[in-house]
Amino acid sequence: MTDTLVHAPVITPEALLDHWQGHRRLTRRLIEAFPEDKLFSYSVGGMRPFAHLAMEMIRMAGPGLNGIVSRKWEHFDDKKGAPTTKEGLLKLWDETTEEINTLWPQIEPGRFQEIDVAFGQWEGPIYWTLFYFIDNEIHHRGQGYVYLRTLGIEPPPFWDRN
Amino acid sequence: MTDTLVHAPVITPEALLDHWQGHRRLTRRLIEAFPEDKLFSYSVGGMRPFAHLAMEMIRMAGPGLNGIVSRKWEHFDDKKGAPTTKEGLLKLWDETTEEINTLWPQIEPGRFQEIDVAFGQWEGPIYWTLFYFIDNEIHHRGQGYVYLRTLGIEPPPFWDRN
Numbered sequence: 023m024t025d026t027l028v029h030a031p032v033i034t035p036e037a038l039l040d041h042w043q044g045h046r047r048l049t050r051r052l053i054e055a056f057p058e059d060k061l062f063s064y065s066v067g068g069m070r071p072f073a074h075l076a077m078e079m080i081r082m083a084g085p086g087l088n089g090i091v092s093r094k095w096e097h098f099d100d101k102k103g104a105p106t107t108k109e110g111l112l113k114l115w116d117e118t119t120e121e122i123n124t125l126w127p128q129i130e131p132g133r134f135q136e137i138d139v140a141f142g143q144w145e146g147p148i149y150w151t152l153f154y155f156i157d158n159e160i161h162h163r164g165q166g167y168v169y170l171r172t173l174g175i176e177p178p179p180f181w182d183r184n
Numbered sequence: 185m186t187d188t189l190v191h192a193p194v195i196t197p198e199a200l201l202d203h204w205q206g207h208r209r210l211t212r213r214l215i216e217a218f219p220e221d222k223l224f225s226y227s228v229g230g231m232r233p234f235a236h237l238a239m240e241m242i243r244m245a246g247p248g249l250n251g252i253v254s255r256k257w258e259h260f261d262d263k264k265g266a267p268t269t270k271e272g273l274l275k276l277w278d279e280t281t282e283e284i285n286t287l288w289p290q291i292e293p294g295r296f297q298e299i300d301v302a303f304g305q306w307e308g309p310i311y312w313t314l315f316y317f318i319d320n321e322i323h324h325r326g327q328g329y330v331y332l333r334t335l336g337i338e339p340p341p342f343w344d345r346n
Contacts, residue, residue: 030293030294030296030297031193031194031296031297032193032194032195032196032197032200032296032311033194033195033296033311033315034194035194037309037311038194041312041315045319066228066330066333066334067228067330067332067333067334068333069329069330069333131192132192134192134193134194134195135192135193147199149194149195149199150203153195153203154343157207157322158342160319160322160323160326161322161323161325161326161329161342162326163323163326164322164323164324164325164326164327164329165326165327165329165330167231167323167326167327168228168229168231168327168330168331169330170229171228171229171230171231172228172229180320180323181316
């Protein structure tokens with residue numbers, strides 16, 4: 023601990039996991055806040071419904087972390103089958119939560135600074151790839167806030183990550 | 185450098201600055217993409233116009249980083265005067281860019297892990313506060329993407345941070 027403090031990290035791997043899972047808890051509340059039919063069909067400005075955006079997050083998170091840990095990347099697949107109910111989507115969300123918690127401690131300490139090609143397509147340091155997963159979730163979830171507002175539904179507060 | 189690699193940071197202070205400024209370059213392009221009148225008046229779902237959201241980002245970034253460096257916090261002020269033209273908003277944005285670049289190297293190495301009360305109101309480690317500034321920007325900018333789409337304007341690509 024003293025050693026860690028002397029070397030003064032910006033953020034530890036444990037804290038980044040907690041940061042991401044905090045965001046994911048909030049995103050889960052957004053999924054829950056949508057009426058079931060609106061989750062899969064409603065959109066604003068011709069954009070994708072929120073269930074599609076949530077599936078993109080799921081398809082980045084689990085397979086992405088698998089690639090980071092194993093160094094073997096699947097092709098990013100945004101076409102394969104997806105749940106058609108809110109319950110099914112939340113179940114998949116929760117399975118991904120567990121998968122992330124299981125895989126995260128398997129990231130080797132030096133791995134965050136390694137350059138790799140995520141999903142065989144996107145080259146950058148691993149920390150950059152992880153931040154992309156998180157940032158992309160925040161970005162699309164922000165869009166979900168607008169969808170909910172236009173439906174007259176008060177979204178969960180942005181600052182609450184518990 | 186070897187020492188840094190052995191201790192395997194998730195992200196270095198320099199890389200986090202670059203990450204933030206990359207996001208800020210993208211947000212600047214969003215401001216530019218809005219027609220001038222829409223920037224200050226247009227909203228979806230009763231939310232704030234994008235100029236207001238951009239002002240919130242500006243008011244967090246410069247004063248927030250000043251508090252982080254100096255340990256003296258102003259009260260968070262979202263009421264004081266704001267530019268009324270796109271040109272004025274972009275000028276303030278660019279001044280904040282310079283302010284961030286000047287202040288960032290003054291953050292003491294151990295500071296990121298210190299607990300402080302940002303703006304005298306929000307308690308947490310400094311890395312958490314900085315991530316909040318960045319995440320809040322991504323969140324609101326995602327909403328700006330919806331505003332632009334509903335105006336029939338193609339937003340700049342999310343992945344391009346140059």
